[in-house]
Amino acid sequence: MSKSNKILITGCAGFIGYHLSNRLLLDGYSIVGIDNLNDYYDAELKHSRLNLLKDHDNFTFIYGSLEDKNLIESTFSEHGPSSVVNLAAQAGVRYSIDNPHAYIQSNIVGFMTILEACRHHKISHLLYASSSSVYGSNEKMPFSVNDFVDTPISLYAATKKANELMAHTYSHLYGLKTTGLRFFTVYGPWGRPDMALFKFTNAILNGEPISVFNNGEMKRDFTYIDDIVEGIVRLIEKKPAASDHPEHIPYKVYNIGNNQPVDLMHFISVLEDKLGQKAEKNLLPLQPGDVPATYADVDDLMRDVDFKPATTVEEGIGKFVDWYKKYYGLNPLPNKIGVVGLGYVGLPAAIAFSEKFPVIGFDISSKRVNSLKQHVDYTGEVSKKVLNRANILFTEDPVMLKECGFIIVTVPTPIDLFKRPDLSCLISASEIIGNQLQKGTTVIYESTVYPGATEEICIPILEKQSGLKSGEDFFVGYSPERINPGDKEHTFKSITKVISAQNKEAMYTIAKLYRTAVDKVYIAPSIKVAEASKIIENIQRDINIALMNELAMLFHELEIDTSEVLRTANTKWNFLQFTPGLVGGHCIGVDPYYLTSKAENMGYHPEMILTGRKVNEGLSQFIVSSLLKLMTQTGISIEGSRVTILGFTFKENISDIRNSKVFDMIQQLNQSGAEVQVSDELADPEEVLEEYDLSLYPLNDLQPGNSVIVAVPHQQYKERGWEGVQSLLLNGKGIVLDIKNVLDHTSCPEGITLWRL
Known part of the structure; x- marks a missing residue:
């Protein structure tokens, strides 16, 4: 790909940044994306967007903030983009009223860093996000780029106006071609949870009232995300010419809006219709920083790039609702969950899901099944009271698995006498499940394995035994178990659940399932990534404990009290608090061998991991x-x-x-x-x-x-x-x-x- 086709997009995991990146990637551009993935709103949503972008071979992601001058400089030097689209910013009008300092670093300092990098690296075109909020208290309709905009009514608006002034200065002093993009109210799939459409949808579906400001007497120039992206794409190649500006500088600002204000109450009515539910409306006065109406004059956009946004709110809201239901899994789930393997991992999972679904708990051990039928967990992890009220049918009969829309596999994956992975239980479980597998079923493996095992071993067994096609007739996901036996604080419900799947359809469905039982879900970009993440969680602990064990042995030779050394070292804020001790159990002392075995099969000898194992053994x-x-x-x-x-x-x-x-x-x-x-x-x-x-x-x-x-x-x-x-x-x-x-x-x-x- 030629240099002229490489574009740097800041804020690539954001709402507009994701859609723009995806569009340009599909158009054949190489995209370098920067994002700090902050938690201003749900970071999981940002990670999900980012994972979709990473599916493209022509996408490069760089984690970091615009304020980091060294990072920005190295990014420009290494990747040499021809154009830059700066979308990264601290967003939110109302948030800026209570948190003004949050806007200075990202919106002012960060933008200055981008301007300087563009200047020194001779970037051919800088496009940057401004906002309709710069019109502030302007009452003239429609808002024109030629209007006086020196009366912002929020700090967010003030920083966006400052961006325009800074860009104007760089165009004037250095001839940097800059284009400001005044976005009007953007909405659509993958939107921001702090924006009206998202908030209204959440509230309506949860049976909660929605806050409607100015008693509903508001109008907004709602602009669908695809129209925003189309406008940007057309403007990327439309570099401002000095001859077109009265000051003879290469500087331009455009409105990108629908050119059609919509009554807020009509917008809500359309949303109610698409959701099939009425909203309870809490009418409130106009809020500080708000304006009663916005209306974009897009004559310049139409004249210069022959484009005018035209998506109706009926069409746009419909697409958002379809996405929302798919992403959050609001389509009906199968009414029965199967859990195969009822040990330390499987039983807590079965208990958690039984609060929302009937569960079939399957195990090949008669002793285990009979004990659980008597409401006795001899591991001591689950009380008799909890088992007594759980909606679980415990069985040894695999035929019962035919009734399950989801089957979760939590069987042991130990090592053999030669410290090699022993997948016999996993293979056996896959054969049992395959023999009962029905079309439409989703099988989710939680057992710890080396990267690739689920797709290389488990899926072929399921296909062979069932005669069905994975990804078409049934679906497979992987969600590594993180149960810590004896830990009453970090429970199945409270631990962040990593999920992955063989395709996006299965991913959304699996995410929906786990959200019914756990507090937080993290979507990994692939099954192999999820498999590897589980192993390195335990390898990290194993190596750190090995270090402590070796130090303990050394300190004994030096006649120094190890615990006193550690207590003293722990006074430093970033000293990792590990202690020496025996390393046994089903995870830390086992999982490293799964990765080292796979590595050595690939011709790589992992010295540090094996050395740590040797010390601990x-x-x-x-x-x-x-x-x-x-x-x-x-x-x-x-x-x-x-x-x-x-x-x-x-x-x-x-x-x-x-x-x-x-x-x-x-x-x-x-x-x-x-x-x-x-x-x-x-x-x-x-x-x-x-x-x-x-x-x-x-x-x-x-x-x-x-x-x-x-x-x-x-x-x-x-x-x-x-x-x-x-x-x-x-x-x-x-x-x-x-x-x-x-x-x-x-x-x-x-x-x-x-x-x-």
Whole structure:
């Protein structure tokens, strides 16, 4: 693509910026987009727009703000655009009245940065967003670009007028070709939630009253977004000529409006008709910063580029309502949800969805299904009361899945003995679902996998077993689970839910489904991105914990207290608060191997990830070696000595024993000749015996020994404190290893040698 076809658009994830970028991309232009994705309104909407733009190969996105001079300079230098369309700004008339400072940096300082970059990089044409608000208290109708506009009535309007004056100065001093775009009230799909049409729609659909200012005696020159974009596109190539300006400078300003004011009450009436619902109207006086009417004179636009906006509000509002219903998923959802796999991830999901839909909870474990039918969750995550009232049918019969419009897959994805991904449960679940799959069903995978697994493994199985075509007969999405067992604060409902899908239709539907059960949804641009995001969430923690573990080992050699070092370092505001410890469980100690396995299959060896794993896998040996060393130093014979371990689950205050690293310590101690007894009141003794061939002892049945390892700091151990630990030592004396530093080291009883990680 030639340089002349490259355009820089600021505010590319905004309402107008997105539509303009998309149009120009389709027209064959290369677009470089800048946006800071601020949260003035729903940032998720901006990310959704941006994800659609990223589907284009000729689109480049740069995250940042206009005020960042270094970023703007590097962008112009690296990408060399021929033209610039500056749409980035702090928007909102009413917001500017209460938050004036928010407008100075973006609208004034930011625009100055753009002007300077355009000057120094010889940009052939700068187009910039102004606003109909610059007409302020002007009462002459229609508003003409030749009108006197020095009476703004909001700071927002004042900054837009300032932009025009700044552009005029640069056209005068430096010959920079500038075109100001005075947009009148813009509306349409992907609009701003703070604008009237969006707010009215939200309120009407929620049964809430709408605020109608000036008692409804208002008129607006409502202009549909496609007309705004068409005007801009035509003006991009219409560079202002100095000969056309009375001062002989290349400077021009245009109105882009519908040239047809519409009564606000008629606008609302059309919206009511498109929604099929009446609005309750709360009539209010004219608000500060508002004007009773706007009306665009577009003679210049018609003369110079032969264009006049013409979309009627009936047509435009209809398109907005269609988009709104699709984006927010207001079309009817299937009335039954299936959840396959009812463990730590699946059961909370089933509970959440059962508040809005009948749920079929499927699991291949008879023990699990029968327990849940009795309203008992032996993981301890869900109470009997909650299960009793949940609208869930628990079953082992896969045929029941035929009734479900959505099927959510939450089966385990562990690793095998060689630390390779074990997808057997996922494959089996996909086969079961495929055998029951009906046309129109959407299957959503939540299980953690490497990037590509859903599309490369799961979808082909579903197609093979069902005889249906993915993306046509049924649809697939991916939404990585983020459940943190034992965490009562970050629940299924409160955690931001990442969603992705194989196409936009499925994406909207899946987003709609999850919005019924969670507080916030984030739409990832692809299934692979969502898959990768889940893995790196845990890899990041794994590597940071590995760093802490290595530091702990080093500080032991240096005879420095690790916890005191961390406490001191934490006084710096940006120090990351990680602590050393055993890394087990179903996520952090497993997920890295999914990515490293995929990487090595692709011929890439991920050194840092594997090094972190090696450090964390070796911590149990370091702890055991430290204990044996202390036993030798204190004259305790290792052979036949009794070591008591408190805690077996992979972390505190839960019953989950998957990938317990305490078991590694037990094996190493047994090899040393020590006698080991283990207690964990939260772990299921039968499950531990079946999974690890290990018998757990009730706390009261433990015999006093030579050493105690507080491996998992369950709340009951913390509450018992030193008294509980000392009671497990012969004569109250011996060695205590406090892995997570939960015992008060300043009150360590006499006769006890305390070791802390």
